[in-house]
Amino acid sequence: MVTIRDVAKESGFSSTTVSIVLNDAPLARYIPVVTKKRIERAAEKLGYRPNQFARSLRSKRSHTVGVMVFDMTDPYCTLVLRGIENTLYQASYLPILTDVHNERSRFERYLEMLLDRRIEGLIVLANWLFLDINLLADLEKSSIPTTLIGCELKGDSMSSVIVDNEVGGYAALEHLHSLGHRKIAFIRGPKTLADSSPRWRGIRKCTKERGLDIDNQLVVDLPDSRDPLSSFEAGQKLTEEFIKQKREFTALLAFDDMTAFGAIRALDKHGWRVPERCSVTGFDDVAASALCTPPLTTIRQPMEAMGAGAVGIVLEGINSVLEKREVAAQHRKVAPQLVVRDSTRKAG
Amino acid sequence: MVTIRDVAKESGFSSTTVSIVLNDAPLARYIPVVTKKRIERAAEKLGYRPNQFARSLRSKRSHTVGVMVFDMTDPYCTLVLRGIENTLYQASYLPILTDVHNERSRFERYLEMLLDRRIEGLIVLANWLFLDINLLADLEKSSIPTTLIGCELKGDSMSSVIVDNEVGGYAALEHLHSLGHRKIAFIRGPKTLADSSPRWRGIRKCTKERGLDIDNQLVVDLPDSRDPLSSFEAGQKLTEEFIKQKREFTALLAFDDMTAFGAIRALDKHGWRVPERCSVTGFDDVAASALCTPPLTTIRQPMEAMGAGAVGIVLEGINSVLEKREVAAQHRKVAPQLVVRDSTRKAG
C-alpha cells in the first residue's frame, strides 16, 4: 500500500503539504500551483489512495449511513432502498444495510454494530413494524440524525417520512364510490400497525361526505403478524369467509396490495371474476401490482421519493451537526396517488 | 467518548493490559483472573466501546464486505440479499450495499469506494448483466475474495454461485410434456444474457429424449435490455404476436417469471384463459409468482441459499487470506426446483 509519506518522498515535499494539497484544505490557497501540480502528479503516478481508517480516525467522519430495514422481504422495501441508494450515491455516502427481521434482539445488536461503525446518519424503514415503539425511542439518545420511513414518532429529535394514509384511504373509497359501488367490503389493517387507523379515518371521511353507508358485517381486520406475507393469507381467508357467509358486495377495499392479492385469489376460487363481478383496490403499488393479471388498481406510495427524502433530511442533519447548528426534526407527509388499472370497473 | 485509556485509569492498569484482556489476546493467559475481572468491570462501568477506526487502522481488518447489485429493482434480488444479510450477521460482518444500475461508470465508482473502505470480501449479484464482462475481469486484480452470483467467470480467482440452468430448462419442459402438451411456444432469454443458452440447452435435451418436435415459428427471443422490467413488456408483445399470427399452442414456456407475467397478460387480453386454454411456466420464482392469480408454475432458484452460499465462500476466502493459505476459486452450481402451481394443467 502506498501511503501519504510515499507521495511526500516522491514529490519532494512533506506529508503535511501533500495532505493540504490533496484535500484542498484552507491552507492550500498559499501553495503555488506548481507545487500542487507536482504533488498531484506524484499521487497519480503512485496510485495513492488515502487510508479511510486513518482519515476517519483523525477527522471523526465515516461518510457512512446506516439503513435499518424491519423486513427486507417486504416488497415495499425495494423501491425505497433504490431511492436511498441513489441519493446517498450522489452525496458520496455509502449505506450499511441491516435487516432486523422484526426481532428485538437483532435490532439491538445491529444498532450497536452501526454505532460502533460511527455511522453519521441512520434511516429506519419501519413500514411493517411490530416491535415495541420504545425500541425506537431508544434511538433518540444516540444523537445521530435519524429518519424513520413509514412510521411517525412525534418528538423533536427524530424525523419521519410517511405517506398521507388518510388521503390515500379517502382516494381509494372515492374511486370505488364514483364507479357506482355501494356495497363494499373492507379489510382493514392490523390494529397495532400505525398505518391502519388513519387509512380507516380517510375512508370514514369519504363515507360521511358522500353519504355512504358501511355495513359492519363487511368490515374485518387483518390479524397482527410480523410476517408481511401473512396479509396475503389473511386477505384470502377473510374474503372467503365473506363469500361463505353469502354477504353481497360488488367491491372490496383491501388494506394493502398483499391483502388485495389474497382477496383476488379467494374471489377467483369461488368464481367471482375480477373486476366483472367484484372490483378490488389495494394500497402501496408494489411491483407485483402492475405485473399480475388483472393489474391492480391501487394507491401508490411514492416509495423512491420517500427514500430520497429521508436521505435528504439525514444529510441536512449531518451538515447541521458539522456546523454545530441546532437540528430540528422534520415530519414530512407525502401525498399518495391513485393508480387506476384493471381490477376495478363500473358497478352493475 | 470513553477510550481505552479511560478504562486503564479506572481499572488501575495500563492500556496495554486492558487491550490484551478485552480482546482475549494470546498474552491474556498470563493475566490473573482478578485483574481480568477488574478490567472488565471498569469497561462495563464506563460503557467502553472500542473505536473501530483505530482498531481497523492497526489490525487492517474492516469486518465489512461489499455487496454489488446490478439492479436492485429486479425482484430476484430480494431473497438473495436476505440470504447474504443473514449469513453475514451470524459471522458479525456488515454489508455495504451498492446498486450499479447496470451502468459502467457507477460500477467503477462504487468499486473504488468499496476498495477504499477496505472491504474484506465482495459479493456481486450479476443476474441481469448487460455490461462488458471485462469489467468483472478487472475485479480479479483486486485480490480480495470475490463471489459472483448468477453468472460464472471461469478462472481461478473469482468464485461463483449459479443455478443449474440446464437442469431448470429441462424440468420446465418435462413438466409441460408430461402434462400432455405437444404444441408449445417458447420465449427464450436475451442472447447476451448468460442464462439464456444453457436454459435452452436443457430444453433441447428434453425434446431429444422425449422425441418432441419444436416448431421454429413458436420460438422467439427476448430483446437485449438493461431493464429487467422489459422482459414483462417483451413477453406481452411477443405472445400477442403469436396470437395474432394465429399460431396454435397449448402451453408457453417463458424465459423467466417476468416474461411469464407478460405472456399471461397478453393471453388474458385475447381471451385465452390460463391455464384452461394455455398453460404457462416461468423461471426464478420471484415473490409475485405465488401472489398472482393464477399462481405461476415455475422453476425456483434457491435464492436465499445462493446468497448464503456466496457469503460462505467469501468468508472461507477471508479466513484463507488471514492464514496466508492459498485460495482456490469455487464454482457452485445449485439445483433448481420445479414448483407446480395453477398456471399449468393437463392438455386438452
Place this chain on the structure above:
DNA sequence: GATCTCATGTAAATCGTTTTTTTAACTTGC
C-alpha cells in the same frame, strides 16, 4: 527601523487502538 501580514512550507502532536519489546519478580531444576 520596528512591526505586521502574507506566502510557503515543515515538525510534531494527535486520533485510539494493537502489538512488539522490555522490565522485573518469582519458580524450577540441576
Place this chain on the structure above:
DNA sequence: GCAAGTTAAAAAAACGATTTACATGAGATC
C-alpha cells in the same frame, strides 16, 4: 547458586492520516 522458564505488567512503536503550531523570508505599513 544460577540458567531457564513462567507470570505479570508496562513502555514504546506502530497504523496512516489530519491539524496545530512554528519557522522563514519577503513585502507592506507606520
